Amino acid sequence: DADVTQTPRNRITKTGKRIMLECSQTKGHDRMYWYRQDPGLGLRLIYYSFDVKDINKGEISDGYSVSRQAQAKFSLSLESAIPNQTALYFCATNGAGGGTGELFFGEGSRLTVL
Amino acid sequence: AQSVTQLGSHVSVSEGALVLLRCNYSSSVPPYLFWYVQYPNQGLQLLLKYTSAATLVKGINGFEAEFKKSETSFHLTKPSAHMSDAAEYFCAVSDYAGGTSYGKLTFGQGTILTVHP
Helix, strand or coil, X not given: CCCXXXXXXXXXXXXXXXXXXXXXXXXXXXXXXEEEEECCCEEEEEEEEEECCXXXXXXXXXXXXXXXXXXXXXXXXXXXXXHXXXXXXXXXXXXXXXXXXXXXXXXXXXXXXX | CCEEEEECCEEEEECCCCEEEEEEEECCCCCEEEEEEECCCCCEEEEEEECCCCCEEECHHHCEEEEEHHHCEEEEEEXXXXXXXXXXXXXXXXXXXXXXXXXXXXXXXXXXXXXXX
């Protein structure tokens, strides 16, 4: 089983709909992140959380919200989806529990907003 | 604030040729630097990382990168390209603050590597 699991892997929705992307991890890390990938733009940080009670905006948080339900779970919501939110979304983790700061990624959630 | 610039959004090489993917960074603290690879329809996989030890870092699949502080660079190389190296490569810098204060990563725009026979 994957250490960082994202659901759904693919989603097609319509403008104005509310969408939630979920992420869970079994790595024991305290820090979790949501990134968005667009061609030619690399990965851009949407939100990050350093522990359950700590939520921080990244560089492109407008139109998104997050919830850290537990140390292992971090959800990303689009309250009212719009077409320019069509992208590949990645959840990632790092922090206490191993490694030297590198991120461990889920397999991605591809979202299409029509 | 930290940033990463990858020079060249597309690089094309022949099989067996040298691979050179360029990355320059900006950081206000001693950086931790990473290269990730993304194969088609997959997530990101760590290739290698620089964490203030040896400046020449060896990674998986024959890749290596050299940290050059004076040039603020962390270029990725492989002596001989293989068809299976075709992928998108991302350079990233961390605002790591020491101890277990692992920071968030800032990524470059990505470089798509094409390997032709």
